[in-house]
Amino acid sequence: KSVDFCRVGDTITDSKMYERSKKTGMEKVQALPGYKEVRPVVYASLYPTDGDTYNLMRDSLDKLKLNDASFVFEPESNPALGKGFRCGFLGLLHLEIIKERLEREFNFAPTITTPGVVYEVRLRGKQEVQKIYSAMDMPDPTLIDDIAEPYVKLEIITPSEYLGSIMELMNNLRSIYLNTEYLDMERILISFEIPLTDIIVNFHDDLKSATSGYASMNYEFVGYRPSDLVKLDILLAGEKVEALSRIVPKEKAHAEGSVIVTKLKDAIPRQNFAIAVQAVIGGKVVARETIKPYRKDVISGLYGGDVTRKNKLLDKQKKGKKKMGNIGKVNVPSEAYLAVLKR
Template sequence: MKNIRNFSIIAHIDHGKSTLADRIIQECQGVSDRQMSAQVMDNMDIEKERGITIKAQSVRLNYELDDQKYIINLIDTPGHVDFSYEVSRSLASCEGALLVVDAAQGVQAQTIANVYIALENNLEIIPVLNKIDLPAAEPERVKDEIEHIIGLDCSDAIEVSAKTGIGIKELMKAIITRIPAPKTDDEKPLKALIYDSWFDNYLGALALVRVYDGVIKKSDEVLVMGTNGRHEVLDLLYPNPVAPIKTKEIASGEVGIVVLGLKTVSDVQVGDTITNYRKKANEPIGGFEPAKSFVFAGIYPIETDKFEDLRDALDKLKLNDSSLSYEPETSAALGFGFRVGFLGLLHMEVIKERLEREFGLDLIATAPTVTYEVYKTDGEKLEIQNPSELPPVNEIEMVKEPYVKSTIITPSEYLGNIMTLVNNRRAIQTKMDYITPERVLLEYDIPMNEIIMDFYDRLKSCSKGYASFDYEPCGYRQGDLIKLDIKVAGENVDALSIIVPREKALSKGRALVEAMKEIVPRQLFEVAIQASIGNKIIARETVKSMGKNVTAKCYGGDISRKRKLLEKQKEGKKRMKSIGKVNLPSEAFLSVLKID
């Protein structure tokens, strides 16, 4: 027990977390040189291409220091805010954490968010400065930043270069001497926290657990407390990046994989507790919350006959990702598709990319929306994700929208640009702090609806890529919101409806119809594109009709012959206008996402 160390790595994107994990695995000889690859713990193509961790991995390593043998469990965590619930469960499974900060870039927004989760779990935090081999590295400045922002003592921070291997031995020594061993009891009833789960084609749904008390043995009968499911332990494994290692039991303080032969990941959700069926624990570990979707979007196949393929693809992804939720929906413009709930924008991008890559589908995603709370005049409360579900205006008492608490860290020269951007997004400033004369930390409460479209892209544009951004949900607040509809040739296009603040409705409506005018193909009759609030039209553009030269066959002769043909054409166009249908191209739906 006293020779076990459980720790995780906290870092902002691109600060070298996966590379440092590679060096630690090599230092402990967890993987032979022949089997080693860059980012060995990231096993999805998208993770390696984008340089992000989406699905956290864990690895059990053996290390020897001063003739003592140690077991080291590196519990990797995804860095992005969308997966913050998984991060909190992973950190709850550790006794310590390495806070990795790029010695050239300094502290960034995501680092701060995850450090606070670690501090709440009373973890021993070791500051690590990475990339000290770079010419631009300024270790002393970065140490001051960590002390100023987070309040950690950096006098004994460790300087490493994960790329070249400098300082890795000192880091291993610090992990063993400074991170405490787990405090647990083998005699108590079994308590194991599920901090990750995934689906294996041969073994079914697997639960990666940290055992707090008791021992879990093969063939035991266990109870999953959140779902109240009773199962037999078919197999136990220790995690390893190459291939898991079989074991007969997992003792308290250890980390391992439990095979229960389940068909879906939703039976072993992250945050749930496993206990012994005959000798139950009194209460689960920590508060278990099922994953909650924050961002919703309609996903439709471009070829309408691929609807069943999309359903199968979502079913298969759901096996591996219990946070994904979806239900069928239809749209007059796009046909049959699904309304899919995601944890956040990155999650939405990754899922859409996986559907297209792994299952060969061509998809359209409608504008992402959030969940609104609608209070009706008769006292009923509704939760809506789709603008088309909004009840008539006269039945609405008030509408509440979700807000997020956001942290932005930026070089001070871009401060003006960023403040202009966030003020346009109805943000409320709560804090402004100069970390150093060159860098500023800003905290804002922003409506989530304002950041889900293109906020991050614009933030990067107006700060030349230097600003970092992080957010966490902070409850619902009342807003003056209305539904904006788009009509094409007199018909509502439900997929283009959006919920907007009242003061922005006019400008947003104008921008939408102007963009649509460029996209809607010309017909043989005039097409009116209108933006409306309820029955009131607030903006209109007209797509001119395409002229057909009906007088081409008239050579000379009396003018009345030409006039007769033109009159006949005019009558025909009038009739077409009353019964004409306009087919909207798929670009029309994508253009709406890009309007500010």
């Protein structure tokens, strides 16, 4: 017996009533209508920073799942990050809540991969469709025939005076306008079709800001559609950080890369050597920032004398930093992962 078998929305009946219905030939007890299983729309992977705490983290996620019916997870393994869990969430806020509860209640600070939706990839010469849950699972681009992403029908109810602000907001996204319906003299219903990945991060906050908090939104899945998507990788000091990889529209890859490297520059602590932060598509660098190193004043003890003494110390410091840059490793804190997720 496990409490997992009893979910929110289940109809509980008396066993005697069930036995009586079998004997008399009556219909079986019907479940109460109106309850639907909550399905996650955003997927992200959580990896423990220490591989020895994998079992403890699994127990912690099990406890969180008991009082959060919308949270789901399953084990997965990655060559770069080790053993972890692929988790399903209702949105980015839900992800942040789970992350905060892991830190406060169980003292875990996991590595969080970039959240995304489920993509469908069809390989060349094959008919079956392969589901991709994260950018780390993306096949080689030369083997891909086409990529499809989920689209939703988005409905926004708002006072009519905010129509212009909403249209301006939607023009910045890959939305398709459908129609506008007047519910009464003051309220309107605006319908769009839009990729799910465009509205799972900060769209709700942007909508509330554009309408002074008056607008409300609802969306439903309408199917998968082919899109021109590429994998964007992040390099720190020349090493690829798998957890920061993401799938982005090709036309927005340069802009996305610039935003990510700028945020990482502010979020990653400085080291004793320079750290190059690069956004890469395939073998092409599309954006770069450099985190400046700490610098000790090695010539503070010099008082006069020949300039060659000063240059000798500076050259020695320069060589030391270059050597440290070749052997040093950069640890990405969990706060940096969340900083990248927010737009």
